Amino acid sequence: MIIESRELPLKHNISVKKTEKYWKGLEEGKIYKTVCKNCGKEYSPPQAECTFCRCETDWVEISGVGVVEAFTTIHTIPKGFEWSEPYTIVIARFGNVRVMGWGKNVKVGDKVRAYTAKDAAGVWKVYLEVV
C-alpha cells in the first residue's frame, strides 16, 4: 500500500548580487573570471572576493581558444531539462581556468571557442564550439 505525500513544489530565489557582473555579462556575450587583487588567484566560476586573502577580486573577461578536457552527452534527462534533446556538457581550459558549457561533437583535446546564447528555456549560458 502507498500513501502519496502532500505536494511541495520547491523553487528558490537565489541572490546573485555579488556575481551580477557575470550573469549580466552572459547577456552581452561576455564570460568573466575573477582575479585576486592581492595574490592573483583566478576564480572560474567567479567570486567577488578571494577566499584566502579576504580581499576583493578583479573581473576579467575570458577569451581566446580553449582546449576540451572532459565531456559527456546526457541521454537520461533530469527534471528541469525536460524540454531538451540529449545535450553535451563540455569542460574546456582557457589559460589558468576552466569553463563549463554546452557543445556539440567534441572530443578531448579539441580546440574550442566560447560564446553565450539563450537556451530553449530562455536561460543565458556558455556554449563551446569546436574551431
Place this chain on the structure above:
Amino acid sequence: MRKVGVVGVGCSKFGNREVTLQELAFEAVYEALNDAGLTQEEIELSVVGCVGTRTYEFMPAVPVNEYCGFVGKGPIRVEAACATGSAAIYTAYTSIASGIVDLAIAIGVEKMTEVDTATSNAVGGRAGNYLWEFHQYGTTFPAYYAMHASAHMAKFGTTEEQMALVAVKAHRNAAKNPKAHFQKEVTVETVLKSRYIAYPLKLFDCSPISDGSAAAILASEEKIRELNLDAVWIEGVGYSSDTSNMTRRENFVGLKASVQASRMAYKMAKIEDPIKQLDIATVHDCFTIAEIMAYEDLGFCRKGEGGKFAERGESDFGGKIPVNTFGGLKAKGHPLAATGIAMIYEVTKQLREEAGALQVDLKNYRGLTHNVGGTGHFAWVFILKR
C-alpha cells in the same frame, strides 16, 4: 586516544523496499544489536546518517532514532553525500576514541525510490555546485563520472570493455549475496549493448537507485574487554575533500580526495604496500569508471593502469586484492547513507570469516573501505584489522 573496535554490524536487503525510512533503518539496527549481543539501553550515542533528499521525511534523524530505540542518546545527524555512512562511522569513532562514550551506533539509511527517476536525476545532479553547474548545464550525477571517464579514456586508452568487466564482476558477486539489489549475472555484451545514460557510461555502468540501511556498533577497548566482545579494530582513518565546482579540480583522471584520504589512513595503520598488507577492499564503484580510478588512487596499481588491472582479474577472487566481494555499489546497490556502513559490514564479515560463498582468503586479517561522496567531493578510507 583510545582504541576503537567494531563489535556489531547489520545491513538490510537493498532494492526497492516497501517500508518507511525508519522501518528500513531498524532492519539494520536490529541485526547489529543481535550481532553484538547488546541492547539499546547499553548504547550511549546514536549517529544517524541520511542524505534525505529523496524521502518525504526532511529531518529524518529523530523519527529514525525513535523507531530504533535511541531516544535521548543523540541523534547526531550527519550528511556527506554518498559518503554519509563513513561520516557517521567517524563521528561514532571519535566520540569513543576521545573518551566521551564507550558504546556508539552509526546508522545509515536511505529511501531513494519514493520519487520518480527524472526527479532523482535532478536531485543527484545537485551533488556538486547547483548554481554554476546543474542550474546552467543540467549536470546529472552520472554526468560527473562520465566526464571523468572521457578524460581517462583519452589519456590512458581505457576502454568501454574494461569498464564493462567491472560491472560483470560486480554482478557475479552480487548474484551470491541475498541482500544485493541485483542477483543476476551479466555478460560484457549485455553491458556494452545497454543504452547510454551519460556517454560513455551506459545503464550497466551505473549503480541502481536503491533503498537500504546499514548499522555498525563501535566500542572502546575497555568496553570490549569488559563485555568480552568480538571486535574488528579500526586501525586507520583517512578523510579528505575537493572543490564543489568541477571546473576547479586539478584533473579529471582521478579523485585527489581519494589519494589524500587513503594516504592518511595508510600512515595511521602503517601500510606501505596496500596490495600486500590488505586481504580485501571495498571501493566506491557508483560507476564502473569510479572503481577503475579507485584502484589507481588507492595505490593498488599505477595511474592509468586501472583498466588493465580489471582486465587481468587482479580485483577478483584469487587476484592480487579482491575488491567489492559483495557486489559493490554497482550491483549490490547504493542507498547513499547506507553505503559507507555497508562497506564496514562487508569487511567485518570477511575478517570474521562469515562471508560464506563470498569469503576471501585471509593472510593479514586486514581490510579497507573507500567511500566517496559526490565525485570526490568527500572521500573516506578506513582500515580494519581482526
